[in-house]
Amino acid sequence: MSLTLLNVIVAVVIAIAFAAANAAYLVWAERRGAARIQRRPGPNINGPFGLLQPPLDGIKLMTKQLMIPGGADKILFMVAPVLAMAPAIMSFVTIPFSKGIAAHNMEIGVLMIFAFASMGAMAILFAGWGSRNKYSVMASVRAVSQNVSYEIPMLITAITVVMVNGSMDLKAISLAQAGGFWHWNIFPSLHSPLMPISFIIFFICSLAETNRAPFDLGEAESELVAGFHTEYGSMGFGLFFMGEYANIVIGASLTTILFLGGWDCPFGMFPGVWWFLLKIYLLIATFIWIRWTFPRTTIYGLLNLSWKILIPISLFNLLLTAGLLKVF
Amino acid sequence: MSAPIQLRPDETFILNVGPQHPATHGVLRVKMEMDGEYIVKAETVLGYVHRMHEKMGENRTYAQYLPNLSRLDYLGALGYTHGHVLAIERAAGIEVPERAEYIRAITVELNRVASHLFWFGAFVMDLGGFSPLMYAIQDREHILDMLEAVTGARLTYCYYRFGGLYNDVDDDFIEAAKRFIPRMRKSLKKYAALVTGNIIFQKRLEGIAPVSAEMCRKYGATGPVARGSGINFDVRKNEPYSVYPEFDFDVPVYHECDSMARYKVRMDEMEQSLRIIEQGLEKLPSGPIMTEKKPKNIKLPVGDFYQAVETARGSFGIRIVSDGDKNAYRLKLRSPTYSNMHLFDEACEGMLIMDALAFMGSLDLVIPEMDR
Numbered sequence: 001m002s003l004t005l006l007n008v009i010v011a012v013v014i015a016i017a018f019a020a021a022n023a024a025y026l027v028w029a030e031r032r033g034a035a036r037i038q039r040r041p042g043p044n045i046n047g048p049f050g051l052l053q054p055p056l057d058g059i060k061l062m063t064k065q066l067m068i069p070g071g072a073d074k075i076l077f078m079v080a081p082v083l084a085m086a087p088a089i090m091s092f093v094t095i096p097f098s099k100g101i102a103a104h105n106m107e108i109g110v111l112m113i114f115a116f117a118s119m120g121a122m123a124i125l126f127a128g129w130g131s132r133n134k135y136s137v138m139a140s141v142r143a144v145s146q147n148v149s150y151e152i153p154m155l156i157t158a159i160t161v162v163m164v165n166g167s168m169d170l171k172a173i174s175l176a177q178a179g180g181f182w183h184w185n186i187f188p189s190l191h192s193p194l195m196p197i198s199f200i201i202f203f204i205c206s207l208a209e210t211n212r213a214p215f216d217l218g219e220a221e222s223e224l225v226a227g228f229h230t231e232y233g234s235m236g237f238g239l240f241f242m243g244e245y246a247n248i249v250i251g252a253s254l255t256t257i258l259f260l261g262g263w264d265c266p267f268g269m270f271p272g273v274w275w276f277l278l279k280i281y282l283l284i285a286t287f288i289w290i291r292w293t294f295p296r297t298t299i300y301g302l303l304n305l306s307w308k309i310l311i312p313i314s315l316f317n318l319l320l321t322a323g324l325l326k327v328f
Numbered sequence: 329m330s331a332p333i334q335l336r337p338d339e340t341f342i343l344n345v346g347p348q349h350p351a352t353h354g355v356l357r358v359k360m361e362m363d364g365e366y367i368v369k370a371e372t373v374l375g376y377v378h379r380m381h382e383k384m385g386e387n388r389t390y391a392q393y394l395p396n397l398s399r400l401d402y403l404g405a406l407g408y409t410h411g412h413v414l415a416i417e418r419a420a421g422i423e424v425p426e427r428a429e430y431i432r433a434i435t436v437e438l439n440r441v442a443s444h445l446f447w448f449g450a451f452v453m454d455l456g457g458f459s460p461l462m463y464a465i466q467d468r469e470h471i472l473d474m475l476e477a478v479t480g481a482r483l484t485y486c487y488y489r490f491g492g493l494y495n496d497v498d499d500d501f502i503e504a505a506k507r508f509i510p511r512m513r514k515s516l517k518k519y520a521a522l523v524t525g526n527i528i529f530q531k532r533l534e535g536i537a538p539v540s541a542e543m544c545r546k547y548g549a550t551g552p553v554a555r556g557s558g559i560n561f562d563v564r565k566n567e568p569y570s571v572y573p574e575f576d577f578d579v580p581v582y583h584e585c586d587s588m589a590r591y592k593v594r595m596d597e598m599e600q601s602l603r604i605i606e607q608g609l610e611k612l613p614s615g616p617i618m619t620e621k622k623p624k625n626i627k628l629p630v631g632d633f634y635q636a637v638e639t640a641r642g643s644f645g646i647r648i649v650s651d652g653d654k655n656a657y658r659l660k661l662r663s664p665t666y667s668n669m670h671l672f673d674e675a676c677e678g679m680l681i682m683d684a685l686a687f688m689g690s691l692d693l694v695i696p697e698m699d700r
Contacts, residue, residue, distance in 0.1 A: 037459055038458070038459050038462035038463070039462060039463070040462060073577075088617070091571070134341065134343050135343075138365060138681075142365075152589075182335070209522075211454060214456065214528055216456065223351060223681060223682045225349065225350060228649050238685060292459045293458060293459065293522075294456075294526065294528055295452060295455040295456045295457035295523075295526065295528050295529050295532065296455060296456025296457070296528070296532075297532070298531070298532055298682055298683070299365065299527050299680070299682065301528075301531055301532075301678070318438065
């Protein structure tokens, strides 16, 4: 028992470290990327290329006083940031970075990640309600309706992939796509000719799920000040911030595994963890690029996009795939 | 599109937007009665940066009052000082050399482009797109550098004098301005591709926040807000002043009345301003920049004087009632944003808060100018 327990603990610690390091350095990458897009230097003072900025920001946030606004629901207010960060870390446990690198491989990996991802909406709701701030409540209601309506097409698309690959195990899904890019799920196959569209839907949904621009309605800063985390300072804010980036990594990882072949090399040579990392960081770079290019959508535009366009298309796709699987 | 609003007065709440809120770009407060995300009623509360500029005008001599005008609208300050010097010159009968008038027109138009550029960036930022702001202020930087070289200030200019200018422009300025025009035209094309053509941007503005021409007349709205509602009124054309009759330029008018129309008017105005600058640089006569015959202490004759100019935000009027003394008996500033702002209360009823704040951005508010 002890050896397996030790294994799990080591794996979980590595997962937490990976999540935290990614969250911290993606902030830096985002700021540098935004600066590059906007033709300004960005953080470049602390350390080479400003690489010391994230730890220093962390120290600053940790040393600040944790303020709880008067009249706030203390328990919800304190729980919300933890609830934003913890599920993201939990999701890392089951992600296979390579054939042998996974904290704990599960047969229902896809289901587990989606289960934890939907807890993020709860964190936002708690934060908005617990802050006792009208802007926060409005923002959290927005964010929750957004998360709920984007989880549906995302899940339907994931089910399509699961059906094609015949497994909910993330490792098995990756292995099924091995052997060059023509085996990847992103390209149309006999069973699922609409896979590229599925990929686009999944990508849009993972943008919306992480509350990133152009779907950042939960923290629409020019309307709702800072949205659901208006009242948060110190590490409470820090956790929300890190949770957002951890969720981005999860979203990119899931997209990579479901559609881009996981750790598979595009040319069928030297598959390994580096390919996985390269793919997720390319996806994250796209996330950053989109954020600094597009203006924000409206709440009704956002919900219309999900309910009137994405859900019907993904449902049709699911039906088509099911039919083709039956026929061939 | 937004669903029709159902009014339930017992379930509304009050939301205070401002005085410190990112969307108001200053210390403006809007008291909104909200039904969920819909606005039932809005009430703008002004006066947080009231500095009594009109009262100061009664206690200072006309020349001492000159710098005050550039503290009204810190984005398009030259237009306001232009109004003041024109009013005094007309009342006191001071002749202005032609070169000075041309330089005034060139610098005012440069300032208008700078102001619109900043508005463009801030407006897109209101809609959640941050990057265009950085591009816009980079272009604006060229204008500020040029104006700094001739006026000595970057924002609160005090460049015009009664009867002329403080400083002549040099060849460097003319060269820089000539280089700037094609560069700016290229930028405008880039903005059209990056922002105007963006589907999210169009969806957020088209058909949103209609302001009818009737409503503009009711509240006295002028400038791009009125021109976006189909009112063809531009003080430079309708009540020509300075050397504007010499220039060939169009007044962009759009009839859609929505936020997009107001956006397009301003984007087109930048192009028209570039045309004016181009022609001004071509026609720029040589000669003195300051009149010879000018009394040391300016005293206006007894009477009531009014001068309107077209600033970046609309028609700015200055009314001076003189009792023959060296300072005004009564001075009244008609600031365009003050009138434009008051549309907001009526127009935003029943709107979603995010559309209302986009609408507020399209009005191009500068709060110190409104509160004076």
